Amino acid sequence: MTSPATAPATPNVLGFRITHRAMRGDTRRLAELTREIAEGRQRCDARRAAAIRDYVVRLCDGIHHHHSVEDASLWPLLVRSAGAEVDLGDLIEDHSALDPILDEIRAVAGEPARAAAPLARLADLLDEHIEEEERMIFPIIERHVSVADWNAVEEEARKGGSIRFELPRIEQYALPSELAELRRMAGPVLVMLLAMLRGGHRRRQRLIFGTL
Secondary structure, eight states: OOOTTTSOSSOOOHHHHHHHHHHHHHHHHHHHHHHHHHTTSSOOOHHHHHHHHHHHHHHHHHHHHHHHHIIIIIHHHHHHHHGGGOOOHHHHHHHHHHHHHHHHHHHTTTSHHHHHHHHHHHHHHHHHHHHHHHHHHHHHHHHHOOHHHHHHHHHHHHHTSOHHHHHHHHHHHSOHHHHHHHHHHHTHHHHHHHHHHHHHHHHHHHHHHSOO
């Protein structure tokens, strides 16, 4: 347990930062993969198509859950904590554009070639949206939000997530220094869970992308 003397004075946004990186990275990789399948530059048998479909649906569900937590928990917290310093208009508008694209992708997830175009649109939207969100919102969180309130937001994010899907991707996209920090924060439970989930994740990655 963290003692009062060593408790952090400001929220630690590392978890959100890595989650953002994983969402952007996977969406872009899937957009490029499905484009190559559509163009006939990669083969896609039924087994690979099924794996792509499952991964795409899980990714869309994770993105939806993440922005829903921001809408329901983070945005109201920022308004309460920072007041006039925060303008969420553009970010809220981006979120309203996300769900129709996610629905479109889910509807064609079993046909990778048809998923290529909406995945590309989603990748572009996420790149722009997340860069703006981190540039504008993260400093406000660190200046105005209490550690307790931020931890409550992170707990909401964890509640609806799929640990079997999300956790190995955190390991995949975290920098070595970031992963070491996460291990210090979470302790041996994280190490054990990663060891349990790593093999299945890597097998799925090889089947879908041919590599990590």
